[in-house]
Amino acid sequence: MLNTNNHSGPLSRFTVIDASRVRAGPTAIRLFADMGARVIKVEIPAGAPGGDDMIGARDHDRADFENLHRNKESLTLNLKTEEGKAIFNDLIREADVFIENYRPDVKYKLGIDYEALKAINPRLVYASISGFGQDGPYSKRPGFDSIAQGMGGLMSITGEPGRGPMRVGIPLADLAAGHFCAQGILVALLEREVSGEGQWVHTNLLESQIAMLDFQAAKWLIDGHVSGQNGNEHPITVPTGVYATRDGYLNLAAIGQTMWIRLCNVLGVPELVEEPGLETDAMRVKNRDRVNEAIGELFRQRTTAEWIDALNEAGVPCGPIYTIDRMFEDEQVQHLDVTWDIVHPERGTLEVVNSPIRMSRFPRPEQARPAPEKGEHTDRILAELGLSPARINELKQRHVV
Structure with missing residues (x-):
């Protein structure tokens, strides 16, 4: 035994x-x-x-x-x-x-x-x-x-x-x-x-x-929609994805109307909230290129760290994009004691x-x-x-x- x-x-x-x-x-x-x-x-x-x-x-x-x-x-x-x-x-x-x-x-x-x-x-x-x-x-x-x-x-x-x-x-x-x-x-x-x-x-x-596949499978099974490639952007909400900053890149997930309003305020362009064609999630998805062009130029004006501090203070989800070695150096990762x-x-x-x-x-x-x-x-x-x-x-x- x-x-x-x-x-x-x-x-x-x-x-x-x-x-x-x-x-x-x-x-x-x-x-x-x-x-x-x-x-x-x-x-x-x-x-x-x-x-x-x-x-x-x-x-x-x-x-x-x-x-x-x-x-x-x-x-x-x-x-x-x-x-x-x-x-x-x-x-x-x-x-x-x-x-x-x-x-x-x-x-x-x-x-x-x-x-x-x-x-x-x-x-x-x-x-x-x-x-x-x-x-x-x-x-x-x-x-x-x-x-x-x-x-x-x-x-x-x-x-x-x-x-x-x-x-x-x-x-x-x-x-x-x-x-x-x-x-x-x-x-x-x-x-x-x-x-x-x-x-x-x-x-x-x-x-x-x-x-x-989760929601991507559901979009076909229920709506008959075949999803394609979207790169770093989210297929059903804008703005999300990777944006160039003055010294690197920023990962952004401004999902929903509340986050969009907060983002526009942090960027100093509150008028974008009311701009025709950008008023709702559905409109921003339809006009994805316009959104990305408008905010992309603004993100290049400051460093990644500066944007992360400002956006997190405003409650807008964002973060850096790490290589694996730098990920293990992050203070929160070290606090979590993941190894x-x-x-x-x-x-x-x-x-x-x-x-x-x-x-x-x-x-x-x-x-x-x-x-x-x-x-x-x-x-x-x-x-x-x-x-x-x-x-x-x-x-x-x-x-x-």
Whole structure:
């Protein structure tokens, strides 16, 4: 039997078996690891076919790997062997959650599909993330974030008009699928408290990306309007976007009539409020170029910092546009303490971005555990399951673990 998790946190009573790879699955389970759950990452042993997949692999990008897999344990296990499968089943009997993001047919070939694991542990919450869904004409296709961004409509509305489709600068489909999956797992765990039964939770990159379109999808579904690219400007309100200042750029979001009036007063042109063609939100959207030309010249007269002070004092949303290094230097970002120290045995103290979730009765730990080395906890976990050192060594020799 697995030992009780000795970590604290609101999810410390749960044990998660993580067979996911790349980004979407690890993103989902990072929430559980950060919140104190015992997360056992199942990996392919050295000498067995396969291994870490591209993004987030230890040797490919160590920074990314530490970010994705902190606070986990690692067990190597060859699921293509009968002995490895038996050990895996013992883990499943003790687990609350299992997650995988293989192509949908792979889990059935390995015999680790939902129905098979449900027979072992009816209380198990089984989570799957795929590229395009568990069935349907594209279900066996390999999924990748940029492909989902394109098929999910995002690239058609990102970037400047006339410049062609543009991928966003983060793996949004992967991240969205991971976060939606984490929400689904938590809902299933809550429902289990009533029914006593687990269930299969699954999402996919394409569907998650479509969900993230939000109002852009609603504009088509309800109004029949196909949105295009608007660059830095907001598609349904003006003035918003990026404006050149005397020494750089300003990000502005003067949304609605109240903000427009405040902006005009700060700019020293209150007469623009009553100017024909600019009186309402709808008129300003229709005459977007006139608005931008009128205020654009004014913004060039002062520095970004001066405008930010004046606009914030007036209650007009605005801000600077940082590179990533400068973002971490911002006084509010530093006040929020967004980074988390990891003490790595070889690289010393590292920093990763902390969870943005804050809870009054569960303060965030000051330090995270580093991502595990491959198989780092194999001996301990197998010993918890009752295997002797001699048996463990024998299994290692045959690349079962």
